[in-house]
Structure formats: structure tokens, C-alpha cells
Amino acid sequence: MTAPGLALVCYTFLLCVLVATILVKLKLKRSSASAVPAGPWKLPVIGHMHLLLGALPHHAMQRLSQLHGPVMLLRLGHVPTLVISSPEAAREVMKAHDAAFADRPMYATADIFTYGGENIAFARADSRHWKAVRKLCTGEAARLVGSVTAAFGTGPAPAVVNVSERVRAMMNDVIMMASVGDRCAQRDAYIVEMDKMLDLVSGFNLIDLFPASRLARLLGGGALRAAWEVRERIQCIMDAMIRDHEKAMDQREEGDVVAGHEKEDILTTLLRFQRGGGTGITLTNENVCGVMFDIFSAGSETTATTMIWAMSELIRNPRAMSAAQSEIRRVLHGKTTVAEADIDGRLHYLHMVIKETLRLHPPIPLLVPRLCTKPSKVMGYDVSPGTTVFVNVWAIGRDEGNWTDAKEFKPERFESEVVDYGGTNFRFLPGGAGRRMCPGIMFGVYNIEIALASLLYHFDWKLPGDRSPEELDMTETYGITARRKTELFLEATPYATVQ
Numbered sequence: 417m418t419a420p421g422l423a424l425v426c427y428t429f430l431l432c433v434l435v436a437t438i439l440v441k442l443k444l445k446r447s448s449a450s451a452v453p454a455g456p457w458k459l460p461v462i463g464h465m466h467l468l469l470g471a472l473p474h475h476a477m478q479r480l481s482q483l484h485g486p487v488m489l490l491r492l493g494h495v496p497t498l499v500i501s502s503p504e505a506a507r508e509v510m511k512a513h514d515a516a517f518a519d520r521p522m523y524a525t526a527d528i529f530t531y532g533g534e535n536i537a538f539a540r541a542d543s544r545h546w547k548a549v550r551k552l553c554t555g556e557a558a559r560l561v562g563s564v565t566a567a568f569g570t571g572p573a574p575a576v577v578n579v580s581e582r583v584r585a586m587m588n589d590v591i592m593m594a595s596v597g598d599r600c601a602q603r604d605a606y607i608v609e610m611d612k613m614l615d616l617v618s619g620f621n622l623i624d625l626f627p628a629s630r631l632a633r634l635l636g637g638g639a640l641r642a643a644w645e646v647r648e649r650i651q652c653i654m655d656a657m658i659r660d661h662e663k664a665m666d667q668r669e670e671g672d673v674v675a676g677h678e679k680e681d682i683l684t685t686l687l688r689f690q691r692g693g694g695t696g697i698t699l700t701n702e703n704v705c706g707v708m709f710d711i712f713s714a715g716s717e718t719t720a721t722t723m724i725w726a727m728s729e730l731i732r733n734p735r736a737m738s739a740a741q742s743e744i745r746r747v748l749h750g751k752t753t754v755a756e757a758d759i760d761g762r763l764h765y766l767h768m769v770i771k772e773t774l775r776l777h778p779p780i781p782l783l784v785p786r787l788c789t790k791p792s793k794v795m796g797y798d799v800s801p802g803t804t805v806f807v808n809v810w811a812i813g814r815d816e817g818n819w820t821d822a823k824e825f826k827p828e829r830f831e832s833e834v835v836d837y838g839g840t841n842f843r844f845l846p847g848g849a850g851r852r853m854c855p856g857i858m859f860g861v862y863n864i865e866i867a868l869a870s871l872l873y874h875f876d877w878k879l880p881g882d883r884s885p886e887e888l889d890m891t892e893t894y895g896i897t898a899r900r901k902t903e904l905f906l907e908a909t910p911y912a913t914v915q
């Protein structure tokens with residue numbers, strides 16, 4: 417070969433090597449880039465926080481995930497945040513990689529109220545007390561079901577009722593009765609402080625989004641101070657309740673039954689276990705207070721919110737209201753009260769109403785956040801340890817790809833859909849799924865069933881004045897649960913045949 421010919425071959429060879437190297441590099445770059453979940457452009461310091469401003473977080477996240485996909489990475493302040501918006505991706509987080517996502521991020525205010533994770537909801541999944549107390553809570557919830565009915569009286573209704581206020585008071589009563597008994601001197605003060613606590617634990621406070629920033633601590637310190645003050649007042653009330661319960665337990669051991677302590681409540685059960693009741697673990701005072709925090713916050717607020725949405729949807733959908741009332745009045749024909757034994761397993765339509773309400777209005781729309789603790793892959797994307805994970809069950813429940821006529825309230829859809837609360841169908845996750853799923857959801861659903869049955873059996877309901885059902889405002893408000901923005905005022909007419 418001539419010298420120019422050899423040079424040409426060499427140049428061609430080198431060119432090929434160069435092109436091949438560039439192509440391989442490009443391919444590698446593309447494949448490593450595609451392993452990071454997509455997300456919108458972010459700003460320095462605040463990341464994507466500005467995209468959540470002015471909207472409810474689950475609404476804003478739904479809108480963003482429609483653009484960036486069901487596995488989307490945001491940075492909220494300093495916190496890397498993965499948002500999951502499809503059943504397939506939810507299954508990967510809560511089933512395939514459940515162990516890697518079983519912890520919770522610890523927010524500054526939650527840290528105060530849970531005594532540093534000594535409760536159930538924010539405990540580390542590998543902590544000694546978590547499994548045992550969770551089991552206890554599940555058992556207690558099931559056992560207490562029978563004692564709930566008494567709280568739903570039938571007293572005469574005023575013409576116009578603030579249904580929101582009444583339902584919240586009713587659910588508070590049920591949870592208080594179940595957790596500390598029916599004669600607790602400081603009960604009202606406890607409810608007031610617990611309400612304040614719920615306002616403070618949002619997870620979107622400045623100090624939660626910039627956990628390491630001194631400036632955020634300075635600017636957001638008010639929330640922390642308020643949280644400590646509320647915790648101190650709750651602690652005083654709890655100490656008095658514990659003393660009262662311990663005294664009653666001592667007297668019971670001696671054969672006396674103290675008024676107000678005839679039935680065993682959750683606090684007594686926890687104290688009994690603390691005295692060596694055989695779970696194989698030791699419960700500290702902090703565990704006891706932390707679990708009481710869980711039961712009140714998780715138990716009362718979720719059930720009241722669901723119940724108020726159920727009433728709102730029934731008012732907006734007179735056909736569904738009429739079907740639910742006909743069934744209840746047929747099943748309870750001639751009865752003067754709604755008793756557990758009379759409705760047990762017989763209110764099929766009402767059950768579908770509750771499911772449909774939880775599909776459209778899951779009270780915790782982003783679930784309680786999870787924390788990624790091991791490098792994991794979700795739908796082929798890399799997720800790093802330290803990432804907070806929100807599962808947008810509200811968006812999953814309203815996605816036309818998952819449900820026909822997804823935005824409409826159609827309880828009948830559950831006639832053909834076999835879906836339960838066990839967290840196995842990832843299109844319907846009001847109580848979450850996997851090892852962190854809600855241990856009390858069946859107790860909650862039972863409370864809602866009895867309460868709704870009572871309201872619908874004893875009264876006919878309509879919007880005050882001549883307003884038509886479509887005029888009912890269905891806007892949600894921001895908070896630990898997705899409540900109605902406005903109070904639900906309805907006109908109640910006692911149902912004649914019960915008189």
C-alpha cells in the first residue's frame with residue numbers, strides 16, 4: 417500500500433474510533449440521565465417549591481405529574497421528593513421495595529409531638545416497639561368496634577345543622593371514649609390541644625423543607641415554639657389521665673370498679689402492657705403518649721373528614737342519597753335506633769358509598785410520607801436514600817386511565833369491582849399499603865358506617881333554602897387531611913315513620 421493510501425486507512429480508522437467513542441458516551445449519558453426520574457426545571461435554593469405555591473400540594477403534584485410522568489422527582493427546599501402517581505409505581509414502592517421505603521421522614525414538629533418517633537406512625541420500622549404496639553392498636557381497634565354505636569344518638573335535629581361541626585364532635589367523642597374512657601375530666605382541653613397539634617404537623621413548614629438551615633430555624637422557629645407549648649399542655653393532661661387510670665387499675669385489682677372506668681379503654685390496655693402485660697417489650701411513658709397521639713390524630717380526623725365528604729357527595733347526588741336511604745330504611749324498618757347487630761353486613765349500598773367517597777376523597781391524599789433508606793429502582797428509575805416519597809392516591813383515584821368516569825360519584829361501580837381496604841389493589845389505596853399501611857382503617861370504616869347509617873336513617877337532608885344540589889361548593893382546604901373548605905350546613909327533617 418502506498419503511503420497516502422496507508423494514511424487514509426489510518427485516518428478513517430481513527431475517525432471511526434472517534435465517532436464510536438462519541439456515540440458510546442452519548443448513549444451512556446442518555447441511559448444514565450434516563451435513570452433519574454424526570455421533573456420540572458428548578459430554581460436555586462427553593463428548588464420546586466414555587467410550583468406548589470397557591471395550590472393544594474396533591475393538586476399541584478397531579479398537574480406536574482401529568483407533564484413529567486408518574487415517577488417524578490422534585491426538590492422541595494433542600495428535600496429531594498419523589499412523587500408517585502400511578503398504581504404500577506405505587507406497587508413498586510409499597511410492595512416490591514416495601515422494606516426500602518418503610519421508614520418515615522421525621523419532621524421537626526412531628527418529632528416534638530411523637531417524642532422523637534416513640535409512637536407508631538413515625539417510628540422507625542426496625543424499632544423494637546413499632547411492631548408490637550402496631551399489633552396492639554389493630555387488636556384494640558377491632559375489639560372497640562362494639563362500643564361505638566352508643567355515641568351516635570338520635571336527638572331532635574334543629575332545622576339547619578352544621579354537619580361538619582357535629583360530625584367532628586361525634587368522631588372526637590368516639591375516639592376519646594375508645595382511647596381514654598367516657599369520664600375524663602380534661603377531655604375538652606385535650607381535644608382543643610390535639611386540634612392545635614394537627615394544625616402544626618403539616619410537613620410543609622419552613623423548618624421541614626430546610627432542615628439543616630439556621631435561617632429557616634430562625635424564621636420558622638415560631639412553629640417549633642408553638643409545638644413545644646402544645647406538647648407541654650398535652651403532657652400535663654396526659655399525666656393526669658395516666659394517674660387517674662392507674663388509680664382505677666389499682667382499685668380494680670382490689671375488686672372495686674371506679675365510675676367511668678367500667679370498660680377497658682386503650683390507655684388502660686397500654687398501661688397494663690407497661691406493667692408487664694406480655695408483649696415481650698417494655699413500653700415507656702413516651703411510647704404510651706406517642707400512641708395516644710396517633711390514635712387521636714389518625715383516628716378521629718380521617719373518619720370525620722370522610723364522613724363529611726360522604727354527606728356532601730350524597731347531597732350532590734340525590735339518586736345515590738335515595739338509594740342509600742331506601743336500603744337503610746328497609747333493613748332497619750320499625751327500629752328506633754341504629755344498632756350494630758341490625759346492620760351487620762347488610763348495608764351493601766352504603767358500603768359502596770363509603771368506598772366511592774374514599775376513592776374520590778382519600779382523607780390523607782398523599783399518604784403519610786415514606787423515606788427511601790436504600791438505593792432502589794422504581795419503574796427503572798434510580799431513587800437515592802434520603803428521598804422523601806409521596807404517593808398521590810388522590811390523583812390515582814381520579815385518573816381516567818384507572819377508573820371509568822373517574823371524576824363522577826358512582827357507588828354502583830363497586831358492584832363489579834372487587835376492591836377492599838387491604839392495600840392489594842393499587843388503584844384504591846385510602847389506607848396505604850405494605851408494612852406501613854393503616855392498622856385502623858377497618859375501625860374507621862366501621863365508625864363511618866354506623867354514623868352515616870344513623871344520619872340517613874333518622875333524617876332527610878337537603879341544602880338550606882332553595883339551593884340546588886349542584887350549588888354545593890366542593891372545594892378542599894389545606895391541612896394534614898384534605899377537608900372541605902367550607903363548613904357543611906344542611907337542613908334536616910326527622911324521618912316520620914321512626915316517631
Ligand code: HEM
Pocket residue numbers: 536537538550553557710711714715716718719722778779780783784785846847848849850851852853854855856857859860861
Ligand atoms: C377512614 C379512616 C382512615 C383512613 C382513610 C386512614 C388512612 C391512613 C393512611 C393513608 C395511613 C398511612 C399509610 C401508609 O403510609 O401507607 C395511615 C396510617 C395510620 N393510621 Fe390510619 N386511617 C384511618 C383510620 C384510622 C384509625 C381509626 C386509626 C386508629 C384507631 C388509625 C391509625 C393509624 C396509625 C397508627 C397509622 C400509622 C401506621 C404506621 O406508620 O405503621 N387510622 N392511616
